[in-house]
Amino acid sequence: MRLLVAMMKHETNTFSPVVTDLDRFMAWGGYLGEEAYKAYKGTGMPFGAYLDIAEAAGHEVVTPVAAEAMPSGPVKAEAYEFLTGKILDAVREGVDACLLDLHGAMVAETTDDGEGTLLENIRKIAPGIPIAVTYDLHTNLTQKMVDNCTCLIGYKTYPHIDMVEVGSQIAHVLMRTIAGEVTPVMAWGQPALLAQTLRMGHDDEPMKTLLALAREAEEDPKVLAATVFGGFPLADFQDAGSSIVVVTDNDQALADKWRDRLVKEMWQRREEFVYQHEPLVDAVARAKEFDTLKTEGGPTLLLDHADNTGSGGTQDVMTVIEEVLNQGLEDVAVAAVYDPDAVKQMQKAGIGAKVTLKLGGKTDMPSIDLKGRPLEVTGTVKTLTDGRWTVRGPMYTGVQVSMGHSAVLDTGKVEIVVTSNHHEPWDVGVFTSVGIQPQHKRYLLLKSRIHYRAGFGDLGKATITLDGDGVTTSDNSILDFKKVRRPIYPLDRVNEP
Template sequence: MKVVVAMMKHETNTFSPLVTDLARFEAWGLHFGPAAESAYAETAMPMGAYIRLCRARGAEIVTPVAAEAMPGGIVTRDAYETLAGAIVEAVAAGCDAVLLDLHGAMVAAHVADGEGELLRRLRAVAPRVPIAVTCDLHCNLTRAMVDHCDALIGYKTYPHVDMAEVGERIARVLFAAIDGKARPVMAFAPIPVLAQTLRMGTDDEPMKGLIAEARALEAEGFLAATVFGGFPMADVPHAGMAAVVVGDGDPAAAGAAVERLAALARARRDDFLYPHEPLEHALDRAAALGDAGGGEAGGPVILLDHADNCGSGGTQDVMGVIAAVIERGLKDVAVGAVYDPEAVKTMAAAGVGAEVSLALGGRLDMPALGLKGRPLALTGRVKVLTDGRFVVRGPMYTGVTVEMGPTAVLSVDGGRVEIVVTSHHHEPWDRGVFTSVGIEPEAKRFLLLKSRIHYRAGFAALARATVTLDGEGVTTSDNGKLDYRRLRRPLYPFDRIN
């Protein structure tokens, strides 16, 4: 058996000014041919699970590409065609099965539905070759994705700590079909709800209940069942929630099951909206929590600068929340992280121990929000300089090597605040963001993270409390700040739905 195994992943924020070209994929991880297999074989990623199962079957494995970029703006035509072309070419050369590790929210300059278009091309060159797909929980699922593969599944956890598990499940479904032991049929239900990412944590309601229902369907005998929260920072017609169920030879049963999931999501639609709070009120609560203890005595208080989360396409250089934290006088704070390659160069030239004055962050404008970049003038001491490389040891992306690029730690406000400054975008979902630069996160009173929910993978066990800070940025949870023009209608919360 010859199996094509490939990964092509990007969560596209159409409001983000960040250009997603091949260089951005290279910054996170871009591998072609055998190097792709080597890079992911021992990881807890869907591609890793695929490779292990193929090896167990004695299959010949072809890995044309493994590509992922940190979320950002629209993917360039060249990047899309290079990556998709490599996969299509490998499948066209002949194979017995295809296993794909995709995201489900890729938007390219010339293709609004990146994954659907890839699968359409694969079906055109190999109409009878079975294809299985793993997608992110934030997939904006389309009819094209479902129609052009044989089995599709999404993560059931956010933060995504079950990537290998769901990859293995859908690969086993495909192999069972090849072996004549299953007849996968899929039912798809778009759900007209644009949910807020901050309301999709699977340890919390309403997503917790939806995931429980999907697991119950699998326990009843369905081959796979998924509820997608969708990715709301994409101005495309298919943005929003969806559900898909893979049945075994019974389309009617799969259809009834997927409607169970869709109806439950529609009934909980109000719970998917994030309630906002004035920043000054949230900082008052944070200060009170910090005064009550922290650090080694009781664990840090987590502060979330969620509107500037590069894990959803944020610029990661908006300084408003950081400035407010410093002005409020919070002490013993570690910030992870600010993207500013120029500031890192300045600190590297000065050297460890040097005092520097610089304008940190605020280098990127956000035209979609009508916001100009506003640097923060700071004077501090260069505490650490590193290459920004570490291997993830936590439960999400386990075994993957992270490249933050040249990285520095700037100690400001008399040492009360330490800011990790990176040359590549990276969301702080693993403690390595801090430990790789000599900061012990568990010993801090506050951890200020540019994250939404993924931080829980590495930091939830440390946190004494979490405070969400509503700042500015292209990952805002305030729909009123985003100029949507292409969404399907009706769509909640913009319209009434049944």
């Protein structure tokens, strides 16, 4: 058999001003044809799992595209047409089944439902073709996405350290389907809940209990897959929000039963999906009292979550860094500030040079009425690199990533990693690749929400969440939702049981 294996990933923040064009995909993780195969073979990705399982079964594999961009604004029409076109052309040329590694929260200029539209178009070309899909835990599931595939699954971890496992699980379901051993049927439900990303960690409640229930469901051999989707709350479109999907072997009643149980549990615990804020000045002052490096042998982690490029942030908001500098925290490493111009200035000055930069603050954010505001910082150029390194941690294992040309600015108290590409710090490579040993720092200031736990969870001895500014804010009061279905909690105080 000839199997299509493809990846197209983007988590779209419709409030983000960061442009998502084809160059953004290709610069961070875009490969075509044989290069896609080479880039992801043997990696800790669903794409890599698909290749292993298909080849172990003796099937021919075609890999038209593997592309991912860091989260940002709506995908440009040209980029969406190019990427989906590669997949659709391969289907037209003739394949027997599709194994797709998608995100599930892509909004494009031409469609609010990027994945659903792709699947629908595949079905138009090949109506009966078996299709299996692996989605992110932050998928905003739609009817179109469910109706136009054979089976689907989502990650059960955040940070996403189980990508290989879930990709393998749904690939095996598809193989058994092709062999006539199982007949997948699905049930999905969508509570009126726009859960907040900071409340979706798999080790935290309420997701911990919900994910345990999903695993309990999968203990039944007739349940092929059960997924709790937290959803992505910063994609303002009709179906944004949390959902449940259960896949069984030709047992709709069983799928419905587990779907209903999980939806009920999620809805009853809706208040736990809302993040509670703390004034930034108070949180930084608390951090200043910590000295976990001495008492527990590791750094305190400081999370600048409102400017997390892994959720579509501009990664150049300086609010939190400024407060850390103002309060005099020492022995801090920051990952990372996106500022290509600052990198160029440091390259021109050279290693060892003392420079004064207007750092960050280059991007306006009209959706939240926030103007970019650079911060004047003086320091020494400590490191210059090309920004390329390979992930060795448990998330994206084996994948080569690029921060673009990068530099380290050392103010004496704070070392700031400055990059030319957006990159969320979910692996220690953001520091080690530029010569910083994070385990020996008193503080690590990370522009991240939960993914940081993949690389830094065991390293950090305490974590403080800092409420700064940016388009990945958890403050719904400053976000103007226009398209999402209403009423929905917590935008509306929905009181139904």
